[in-house]
Amino acid sequence: DVVMTQTPLSLPVTPGEPASISCRSSQSLLESDDGNTYLDWYLQRPGQSPQLLIHTLSYRASGVPDRFSGSGSGTDFTLKISRVEAEDVGIYYCMQRKEFPWTLGQGTKVEIK
Amino acid sequence: EVQLVESGGGLVKPGRSLRLSCINSGFIFRDYAMTWFRQAPGKGLEWVGFIRSRLYGGAAEYAPSVKGRFTISRDDSKNTAYLQMNSLKTEDTAVYYCARAPKHGYDRYYFDYWGQGALVTVSS
Numbered sequence: 254d255v256v257m258t259q260t261p262l263s264l265p266v267t268p269g270e271p272a273s274i275s276c277r278s279s280q281s282l283l284e285s286d287d288g289n290t291y292l293d294w295y296l297q298r299p300g301q302s303p304q305l306l307i308h309t310l311s312y313r314a315s316g317v318p319d320r321f322s323g324s325g326s327g328t329d330f331t332l333k334i335s336r337v338e339a340e341d342v343g344i345y346y347c348m349q350r351k352e353f354p355w356t357l358g359q360g361t362k363v364e365i366k
Numbered sequence: 367e368v369q370l371v372e373s374g375g376g377l378v379k380p381g382r383s384l385r386l387s388c389i390n391s392g393f394i395f396r397d398y399a400m401t402w403f404r405q406a407p408g409k410g411l412e413w414v415g416f417i418r419s420r421l422y423g424g425a426a427e428y429a430p431s432v433k434g435r436f437t438i439s440r441d442d443s444k445n446t447a448y449l450q451m452n453s454l455k456t457e458d459t460a461v462y463y464c465a466r467a468p469k470h471g472y473d474r475y476y477f478d479y480w481g482q483g484a485l486v487t488v489s490s
Binding site for chain 2: 254286287289291293295297302303304305308309314315344346348349353354355356357358359360
């Protein structure tokens with residue numbers, strides 16, 4: 254199985270400041286057949302269901318603010334928030350869809366300092 | 367408005383069975399694959415399984431932790447996906463979420479709408 258490792262596991266942030274979360278996979282998530290990288294990011298706000306932020310490495314989901322961006326290649330990925338807002342608190346998960354079984358990182362808890 | 371509503375959760379004894387339903391509205395259900403995730407108390411998300419739309423064969427895939435015990439099915443006439451859970455174990459205790467899976471590319475999907483979750487507690 255592909256192991257997903259996120260760092261840090263806890264991230265105190267200051268509103269208005271940038272923030273980033275890293276995710277590393279144990280195998281490349283680049284699909285050679287189509288050139289896509291099957292890595293997604295989800296946010297689970299306190300008490301809520303997860304929501305899709307970014308899919309296929311860098312495609313922002315509908316309605317997601319453009320302060321969120323996804324990047325990376327191969328086995329190393331980053332979710333960046335250009336200017337953190339209070340509503341961004343919660344647990345962020347990366348997930349690979351390159352191969353079954355689909356697997357997720359442990360989650361990174363983002364909270365306001 | 368797209369809505370996914372899980373139901374059927376509850377308290378069940380180890381070794382018994384339970385079936386969750388995911389009732390969908392606001393979109394053409396038969397055109398979409400569906401997937402299930404779970405989250406044990408205080409833990410992270412875990413992918414459980416997935417079913418393709420009938421247009422693409424309707425086959426399902428499962429996580430190793432549930433394969434052989436859980437079965438995902440769908441009834442397009444009822445706009446409903448199901449998660450049949452047999453031989454339940456205490457470690458299956460979790461909130462179970464269904465999610466819509468739009469297709470992009472060849473047999474590739476992401477998960478854009480999620481239900482509110484259904485709590486399953488396996489305990490004697």
